[in-house]
Amino acid sequence: MFTGIIEELGEIVAVTPSGDGLRMTVRAPLAVSDAGHGDSVAVSGVCLTVVDRGEDWFAADVMKQTVDMSTLAGAAPGRRVNLERATTTGGRLGGHIVQGHIDGTGEVLDVRPGQQWQVLRIALPGHLAPLVVDKGSIAVDGVSLTVSAASEPDEETAWFEVSLIPETLTATTLGERAVGDRVNLETDILARHVQRLLAFAPTAGAVSEGGSR
Numbered sequence: 001m002f003t004g005i006i007e008e009l010g011e012i013v014a015v016t017p018s019g020d021g022l023r024m025t026v027r028a029p030l031a032v033s034d035a036g037h038g039d040s041v042a043v044s045g046v047c048l049t050v051v052d053r054g055e056d057w058f059a060a061d062v063m064k065q066t067v068d069m070s071t072l073a074g075a076a077p078g079r080r081v082n083l084e085r086a087t088t089t090g091g092r093l094g095g096h097i098v099q100g101h102i103d104g105t106g107e108v109l110d111v112r113p114g115q116q117w118q119v120l121r122i123a124l125p126g127h128l129a130p131l132v133v134d135k136g137s138i139a140v141d142g143v144s145l146t147v148s149a150a151s152e153p154d155e156e157t158a159w160f161e162v163s164l165i166p167e168t169l170t171a172t173t174l175g176e177r178a179v180g181d182r183v184n185l186e187t188d189i190l191a192r193h194v195q196r197l198l199a200f201a202p203t204a205g206a207v208s209e210g211g212s213r
Contacts, residue, residue, distance in 0.1 A: 002086060003087050003095040003144060004096060009082065010026045013077055015076060024072070025057055026043060026060070029055075032055070032056060041086070042098070043083060044184055045102050045141050045186055047099065071105055081173065082142045106124040109122060110179060117163050117166070120162050120174070120177060123157055126158050132160045136188055136191070137188050138188065148162055149161040
């Protein structure tokens with residue numbers, strides 16, 4: 001489990017095919033300072049498992065499903081990535097609950113610079129739109145952000161906006177994003193649970209009364 005507070009900017013140094021997936025090596029001095037085999041590290045929002053490590057790098061296997069639904073599909077040496085180690089018990093929850101299980105990708109539609117901040121408008125798949133609410137939480141490339149605006153249900157393209165403070169612009173890869181770039185999205189886990197519960201609402205009563213369906 002993560003909080004969406006990026007600890008380090010890492011760099012992909014190698015990508016090699018591995019079955020129908022890939023093995024990715026990331027330079028990450030801080031992330032590997034206390035990492036062991038089997039530990040979890042969020043790489044631009046994608047939870048990966050450390051399978052090998054060195055003094056300032058770690059390697060992780062990325063399965064096909066993850067490659068297909070994330071921006072890791074285009075991973076190449078030289079790309080900078082946001083890194084966060086799994087949160088520790090008793091640590092501060094500075095962002096929100098992030099699992100590293102992304103829902104898909106979005107596309108940057110607009111970048112609006114301001115005097116002290118920058119606003120990104122990001123398109124998202126229609127089925128995710130009900131899970132994104134104004135003033136709610138969302139993880140973009142692993143960064144915990146607050147939604148500052150969201151599209152109406154009747155708009156042709158579903159979108160949301162986030163306002164990035166100077167610290168976010170410099171400490172993460174989001175300051176590098178441009179129109180047309182794709183980003184990993186993870187919606188709020190609480191919203192996903194509510195959506196699932198509502199999907200079963202018509203039969204919930206029958207299950208509770210009869211014990212089974």
